[in-house]
Amino acid sequence: MKGKIKDVVGETFWYLLIAYTLFVILIALGFLGRYALQFHMLAVVVALFGIVIIGKVNEGNNGREKRGMNKWLYYGLFALGIIVIIALRVVPYIRNSIPLGYDAGIYKYGIEGGLKNMDNWILSGGMEPGFLYLMEIFKLVFSVDTILVWVFIAFCVLLGIVIYVFTRELGGKRAGLIALIIYAVSVVQFKVFGFMYYKNIVALCIMLFSLFFLLRYEKSEKKSDLSIFVVLGGLVGAIHRPTFYIFGLSYFVYAFIRPYEKGNYDYRKLLINVLSGVVILVIALSFYVGSFMPAITSVLPGVAQAFVSPGESPGTFISFFEYQFSVLAYLPFALLGLFHFLKKKDFNIVVLWVLISGAIVYFQFFFFNRFIIHLDVALIVLAGIGFDSLIKNKRKLGILVLSLLLISAVIISSYEAQTSKPLISKYSLDMIKEIRGNIEVNASVLVISREYSPWVMGYSGLHGENVIAPGLFDTNKWNEADWQKFWNLSGKEETKKMLSVYDKPLYLFGGTKSFKNECFEVFLESKGNKLYKYTC
Amino acid sequence: MSKNILNRSNKGSVRRIGIGFAVVLIVMAVVSIAIGAFSSLGYGESFRIVFGSFYVLFLPGFIWSYVFFQKTKAFEEGENRFGNEGDKVAIDWIERVALSFALSIAIVPLVVFYLNLIGVKINVFNSFFSILGIITVGLAVAYWRNRKFNS
Structure with missing residues (x-):
């Protein structure tokens, strides 16, 4: 009986998925309004029905799954992902040399003379010291205008590669590749580029690398993996405080719940986690000791206040309402990826990252709109894993759905790229x-x-x-x-x-x-x- | 007999690294000339950007990546992680290249920051030698760890 219900739910999932895919394509082509129906709710329903297919590998696909993907097709798709990232971001700079985004002038001033001038607004959080030191190095090689445009695009590419590397470590090669391509066509990630959230992108690159080494350490237990995780984690704090906030909260919860396994609590693991956390804090804080201390002290009352009266400091980015409708192409699969881990009771660092950043965004705590960026990166990682589950189950249909949804996403992103303009004439x-x-x-x-x-x-x-x-x-x-x-x-x-x-x-x-x-x-x-x- | 094989394989890898390095230098020179010819930048500027980026943003991390991961594995081996001891110190080329950038943008500012804290000014001369120091130390540790790993 239970098996029959599962079969019915499984079949329903595939029908729902086909209908959902059609809706998303119609939206991308402009035949349906994005907000015409509760599509974000439909995405959740699709994901809930999809729980039954998690972990199932179709026997007909088994041989193919073991053989894996053709090497050249794999490299070709990887290169395609990188090319799409670059192409979309170069479009606004065709016949335009003015950087996009409101913050470009602030970054220019900070990079040119932030460490020299030491203005109060910089010391009290306008620019983090780690970012300024990093830019001092970049300035040795590039002009500030190049840093604001081309080096920034290079960081966007690096973020795509890091998302690939990280997702691959978590969910395998195909999941990594899918995550890279989703990142490439994500309209939300393009908006991050359009707003010129430079520190955010740099810090996300380093945070994902840091977490990549944490994942490696879980499997290898090598000290070198742990030490790179710690050093890079500390650097996240020196480069961008909001990203470190998410990183720190996720790691804090991780440090205490991860030692629990199969009814046993490993105190040695707990000790290592806590000590690593302390060293990360020491590295991050060492950048702020002295002149940059106000960057820490000035932000604390705001953070505390946000927990008492949420909804007051949104930060500048799209709202959560708009966000839900911007990620229709991968939202159900991100949820599917999340359910994949929850079903296995695997509370790894990405699951914690999604739950924590999701809670901040949904309950509107401190800077909640800006944390949509972090939430989106984590959802892209999970979407890679969700799509991978789908393809494992029904290869041809899975690839067809993936392709159609990615095409719909690329239509929206390319429109966004073509209409992006600098905010000043x-x-x-x-x-x-x-x-x-x-x-x-x-x-x-x-x-x-x-x-x-x-x-x-x-x-x-x-x-x-x-x-x-x-x-x-x-x-x-x-x-x-x-x-x-x-x-x-x-x-x-x-x-x-x-x-x-x-x-x-x-x-x-x-x-x-x-x-x-x-x-x-x-x-x-x-x-x-x-x-x-x-x-x- | 086994010592001979080891020597031969070491010589082979040194030769491979040498050839690889020469190819990279030639490619970078060609890219610099192309940028100089087809953009508003002068040749001097384009050489500075290409070689400077390589020296500052790639090379330190690339060498330090060998300190942590002595082996580079092929694509086909990718999924089977940590099956044996060698896999723990192995990454593939995509990971190594990405890691080289990440480690460079982590190590170089950290060193520059702490040197600045003890009074070393940030300028081209000091930065060049700081990075050279990072590279030299990385090479020494990588060599020592590689020997240890092979033995």
């Missing part, structure tokens, strides 16, 4: 680059809008102290209400009174925004962009 940026050569050495520049702030900081060539921007950097002395008041001011006396807090000479970069004030007159103008001089 060439003309505005050209004027920003001219600011320094046209104003006094000790002059300050007020930036009218947040939109231009990072660009003025990075590309004007001014020292950070001389850039005054709404809600950013060190020199801003106004709160949001003050800025609101300033934007609506026009009278001389009131303007003089407000601006008395800032050193003179003073200029204002208005870009293409309209601005009228008796105390400011146009100083430079080009193609609709204006730089004003304070004259009162």
Whole structure:
């Protein structure tokens, strides 16, 4: 009876999967609205039905499974994955040399002079010390513009390769290859590139490598594997604090539950795990001792507050609602991969990573939208394993479903790549680059809008102290209400009174925004962009 | 007899490494010339980028990867991990190349950071010799571990 029910559920799963695949293709082709139905719920239902096929290997496939994949086909698909990663990311730079994303200017300023200038906003968390030291090395070889565009693309490729290596260690060669290709076509991972979350990508590369060595250590028990895991883990903390937060929480839980096996608790393993954790912390903290300590102390109240009143500090990225509908192509298979481990009661580091980052995102704790990036990488790893289960069970249908879903994902990602544009126009940026050569050495520049702030900081060539921007950097002395008041001011006396807090000479970069004030007159103008001089 | 075979195999691997190194240098030179010819960068700049990237971002990690993993295995052996003692120190080429980048971007900044902490300034000269130090120490340890592994 039980077997019969399983058979029925198994059959239903395949029918549901075919229907689901068709829906996803129709969405990608634009025949169906992404939010037209509760497709994310359907994804969960498909995955739940799929539990019965986990671990089943079709006897007809057995011989083929043992023989494995053709070597050249394997290498060809691997190369294809790498080519797709590069191609999608190069598209926005065809006939454009301006870096994508809001943070590009901030990164430019930080990489060029972060360690030299030691601005307070950098020391208190604007840029982690490990990242700045890494960039000091890169600067020996590349120009900062190359680092912002081409080296960043190289890191995206490296992340794809690390996802492959990590998934292969966890679920075998085919799972690794599938994970690499999913990463290549993932629209969410393309958005990470488009937002220019540089530190995030670098830290994820190192975190996955670190965890790769943890997986190796579980099997080999070699000290060298453990030592690389520890060193790389410490470096994650030095490069990006939010990634280290996920890494640390996952490892903390892992350290205590992993020694439990078959009814026994191995205290020796626990001791090794705890000591490794301590060394990781020491390596990470050694970067922050001294000047960079505020980067740790300033973030703690925010993290604590987020647990008391969740939902208040989302971080800038897509929302969880949008995310669920962006990953329809691999969501059921990621869940299938998760069930694969849960069914075996294998609470490995990836399962913990997914559960912890999923909880942070779902319950909206600290920085929850930004942790979607980490959740997505873990889900890609699991999706590789989920698809692998599918192919083991029904080879031809599995490969067909995989191919169709990947094609639907590539359609969406290529559209995203084609429509990605820099957040500033060439003309505005050209004027920003001219600011320094046209104003006094000790002059300050007020930036009218947040939109231009990072660009003025990075590309004007001014020292950070001389850039005054709404809600950013060190020199801003106004709160949001003050800025609101300033934007609506026009009278001389009131303007003089407000601006008395800032050193003179003073200029204002208005870009293409309209601005009228008796105390400011146009100083430079080009193609609709204006730089004003304070004259009162 | 067995000593002779060992000597011969060591000579063979040294020759293979030598040929591999020469091929890599030639490929890098060709890439540098191509970049110099087809981009806005000058030849000097393109040579600096290609050889500099190799020296800073690949070579230290590549050599240290041999400290931890003495063997490189072929594709077909991939799935059968840790079946014997040799598998524990073996990785395949894709893993080795990826690991070379990862170890380089881990080891080099760590060393530069700690040297900076004791007062060594970060400039081209100091960084060149720091990386040379990392490479030399890596080579020595890899040689010693390889001998130990073979014996």
